Amino acid sequence: MLVFQSVILGLLLGGLYALLAAGLTLYFGIMRVVMIAHSAFLILAAYLAWWTNERLGIDPLLSLVVTVPLFFGAGVLLQRGLLSRLRPATLTMMSVLITFAIALIIEGLLGYAFSGTQRRIQLGYGTASFDLFGARVAVVKLIAFGLAVVSLAGLYLLMKRTQFGWALRATIQHQDAARLVGIDTERTAGFGFGLGLATAAVGGTALSLDTTIYPSLHWHWIGPLMAIIVVGGLGSVPGAAAAALVLGLAQSLLQIPMGATWAQTVFYVALFATLAVRPQGFFGGRLAQRF
Amino acid sequence: MTLKTVGLRKAFGGVVAIDGADVEFRPGKVNALIGPNGSGKTTFFNCVTGMIKPDEGSVRFGDRDLTGKAPHVIARAGVGRTFQLCRTFPRMTAIENVLAAVRPGGIWHGLRSAHRRSETERAHHWLTRLGIEHLAGAEARNMSWGQQKLLELAGVLMAEPKTILLDEPAGGVNPALLDRIGTLVRELNAEGRTFVIVEHNMDLVMSISDHIVVFDRGRPIAAGPPAEIRADERVLGAYLGV
Amino acid sequence: MPNASKSLLSYGVPALVLVAAIAVFPSLAPNPYILSSGVIVLNWAVLATAWNFVGGFTGYISLGHGALAGLGGYATGLLITKADLPSFVALIAAAVLVAALAVPIGFAALRVRGASFVIVSIALVLILLLVFQSWSSLTGGSRGLVVPRPFPGMLRPEHHRVFFFLYGGLLLIALATWWLLDRSRFGMGLKAIREDEDKAESLGTPTFAYKLTVFVISAAFTALAGGLYALWFGDLDPVFQFSVLTGSYVVLMALLGGVRNLYGPVLGAIVVGIALEYFKVEFGNTPLHLVTTGLLLGLVVMFMPDGVIPSLTTLVQRLRKREDSSIREMSAADLAEQRREREAANS
Numbered sequence: 001m002l003v004f005q006s007v008i009l010g011l012l013l014g015g016l017y018a019l020l021a022a023g024l025t026l027y028f029g030i031m032r033v034v035m036i037a038h039s040a041f042l043i044l045a046a047y048l049a050w051w052t053n054e055r056l057g058i059d060p061l062l063s064l065v066v067t068v069p070l071f072f073g074a075g076v077l078l079q080r081g082l083l084s085r086l087r088p089a090t091l092t093m094m095s096v097l098i099t100f101a102i103a104l105i106i107e108g109l110l111g112y113a114f115s116g117t118q119r120r121i122q123l124g125y126g127t128a129s130f131d132l133f134g135a136r137v138a139v140v141k142l143i144a145f146g147l148a149v150v151s152l153a154g155l156y157l158l159m160k161r162t163q164f165g166w167a168l169r170a171t172i173q174h175q176d177a178a179r180l181v182g183i184d185t186e187r188t189a190g191f192g193f194g195l196g197l198a199t200a201a202v203g204g205t206a207l208s209l210d211t212t213i214y215p216s217l218h219w220h221w222i223g224p225l226m227a228i229i230v231v232g233g234l235g236s237v238p239g240a241a242a243a244a245l246v247l248g249l250a251q252s253l254l255q256i257p258m259g260a261t262w263a264q265t266v267f268y269v270a271l272f273a274t275l276a277v278r279p280q281g282f283f284g285g286r287l288a289q290r291f
Numbered sequence: 292m293t294l295k296t297v298g299l300r301k302a303f304g305g306v307v308a309i310d311g312a313d314v315e316f317r318p319g320k321v322n323a324l325i326g327p328n329g330s331g332k333t334t335f336f337n338c339v340t341g342m343i344k345p346d347e348g349s350v351r352f353g354d355r356d357l358t359g360k361a362p363h364v365i366a367r368a369g370v371g372r373t374f375q376l377c378r379t380f381p382r383m384t385a386i387e388n389v390l391a392a393v394r395p396g397g398i399w400h401g402l403r404s405a406h407r408r409s410e411t412e413r414a415h416h417w418l419t420r421l422g423i424e425h426l427a428g429a430e431a432r433n434m435s436w437g438q439q440k441l442l443e444l445a446g447v448l449m450a451e452p453k454t455i456l457l458d459e460p461a462g463g464v465n466p467a468l469l470d471r472i473g474t475l476v477r478e479l480n481a482e483g484r485t486f487v488i489v490e491h492n493m494d495l496v497m498s499i500s501d502h503i504v505v506f507d508r509g510r511p512i513a514a515g516p517p518a519e520i521r522a523d524e525r526v527l528g529a530y531l532g533v
Numbered sequence: 534m535p536n537a538s539k540s541l542l543s544y545g546v547p548a549l550v551l552v553a554a555i556a557v558f559p560s561l562a563p564n565p566y567i568l569s570s571g572v573i574v575l576n577w578a579v580l581a582t583a584w585n586f587v588g589g590f591t592g593y594i595s596l597g598h599g600a601l602a603g604l605g606g607y608a609t610g611l612l613i614t615k616a617d618l619p620s621f622v623a624l625i626a627a628a629v630l631v632a633a634l635a636v637p638i639g640f641a642a643l644r645v646r647g648a649s650f651v652i653v654s655i656a657l658v659l660i661l662l663l664v665f666q667s668w669s670s671l672t673g674g675s676r677g678l679v680v681p682r683p684f685p686g687m688l689r690p691e692h693h694r695v696f697f698f699l700y701g702g703l704l705l706i707a708l709a710t711w712w713l714l715d716r717s718r719f720g721m722g723l724k725a726i727r728e729d730e731d732k733a734e735s736l737g738t739p740t741f742a743y744k745l746t747v748f749v750i751s752a753a754f755t756a757l758a759g760g761l762y763a764l765w766f767g768d769l770d771p772v773f774q775f776s777v778l779t780g781s782y783v784v785l786m787a788l789l790g791g792v793r794n795l796y797g798p799v800l801g802a803i804v805v806g807i808a809l810e811y812f813k814v815e816f817g818n819t820p821l822h823l824v825t826t827g828l829l830l831g832l833v834v835m836f837m838p839d840g841v842i843p844s845l846t847t848l849v850q851r852l853r854k855r856e857d858s859s860i861r862e863m864s865a866a867d868l869a870e871q872r873r874e875r876e877a878a879n880s
Binding site: 446 | 713714716717718719720721722724725728729731732733734735736737738739740741793
């Protein structure tokens, strides 16, 4: 029964991983940027959700109304204002440093504004849970999972069904060819970054529902997320989603014999194994071959 | 030493760039590889020099099998190349650009000074030969387009290849330099180096090459001396789309 | 020989100044605290120079060198406490161990280009923090690991002085090694990788073997610095040894001073190292450290990615000979742009 419980929890967690990894994959696909600050924005969104609840006394989910557009704008600004100004020859390395610097700044500002104290949202339905074929599932975890699934589905529809999604996919696959058929790749890239950061806003809110947060928490997220996108084959959204579910499940199951801390190492083991054995990842993605 | 490919194939996703190419270049001659845009010439070059691993087929140089080998192994086997739109080391001086092509031996060899007399003299020789000796101390990024093309060739020659692949040597150069490049290729060929040239400039191709291979949709459709190729209807068809 | 005099001026003179400064600083230091700050700054200088073996030569940026230093420290400490090795034997053994461990790490990180190297370097810090905190039966976990002093009975100021000289010696060896590589064929190949990895490979440079070798050398020097720190400080805590911040300070120092220059990282280490010590005294440990580091790092990357020394040099040169530009200017970025347009047209 414990195993079944872990499978359910692992899948729920994997959903959140998948959403966040989708954001990272977007950045990498568009500009070959490894966006270290992604999880810092995640924690920032979680703090904003907590603050909304603490100060305004309203449901943290409502903070999405503000954080999603806000993060979208921040993403566009980040791409247009900073990353697109770097020299193409050194873009990969320098963009890592820029986003790393942003992560430090966010962590520092969070620590300054809210102190290093651990925070947790107290919700009326925070302890509610229900029974699913004998496994106990917390309502908040299901809400978080639901948010992730709805956002991922929205992202998928946006990518597959809309004019913008078509332009974005063309930009990811072949920037120059996209430019030749008249796509404004610069603008598309900016919006792509906005979308990526919007996933962090959703993810952060979902995270805040049942997680204790503190400023340096983002380091515990960026490691697993980077492992996921490498295992999934850098640049492939479905690959990242598959890797997220598999690794989320593995983490959850390994917690039973190994405990929570050691179970986290599964991500790093998977990362090293992938790079040593199959650097292009296990779930497709031809971009990865040269990175 | 004959450079040849057998059944070479490379696909990107659903797009087949090279489709079972059997090509044999004439040793000791100037070979040309021509074909319309998108016919797979550059991908073919990249497969031969190891920049891309082919899906199927083999690359042979003399009696060595070079299929799927790393680029540096292929370079050391004696196949040198330039890149489409030349590539130099932008923040290194011209002389360093050429010296970077010195073949490192073992560890102790590698720890020797990069500016040893014998090699520096050889590097200066190539710069002189290509007429850019006066720029030896200039950083490559500050050199003109044509100068960079010559510099790239100097580096390739420094590595002492037996066969040299040139990817669009005439691309973006002025008529005077074009003449010089043509003459250089003939001279270097007369000294025993084999050339394979991908080129769009038909005047250059027809005037300097001994053997021409025509590519269309990822495979050779004709091969022969310039006069023959000029008269071949399939070649015209490939270019004009009829 | 203008070349010889130039290299004497740019390598020899600073070397003499550095040796002299290391020799006299301990006797000039007004109190043990300043002397201990000097040890810390020299530790940074060694770390930044060691980092620059990878960063400067190949252009690969590692954010995880802090972890290699931490590993060197813990390996030294554990070899002394658990294997009863003499302090300095343990130090050397630890460096050899870390260098050996760098081979599989480098194998995973360097087989493909750029991005995965950065990912692995950060992952290294995170995983080691996890392991060293959790495996408390071996490492002491968060309680820390006490490393016995190599010179029992020595007074504190004397202890600082000895370690100042040890670090000074290590720095000079690291610099000499960097200089040796810089002028060697091996170094030429590494710089070619930094400029254009495909091109270097097509000219016959075995790029993977080169990158791996220099990464291992870098790891060994980093581990030596970490090990010396363990012997000097005597107490290791995973949170500080495996902190992402250590790596980012090192990167900031090297970039600020200039990665293409032998003395760039040392200069950066002196500036940033002193600033860090000063801020620690004035403001204590506040989250604003992070903000300042982040801002500085961002500014350096955006506005002077070549570092302060080269930026100033080019500025001076540009002012001095403004008209002297007979050779057409065309930057690498322009070329790359052209190349991409052309490739798009051809595909």
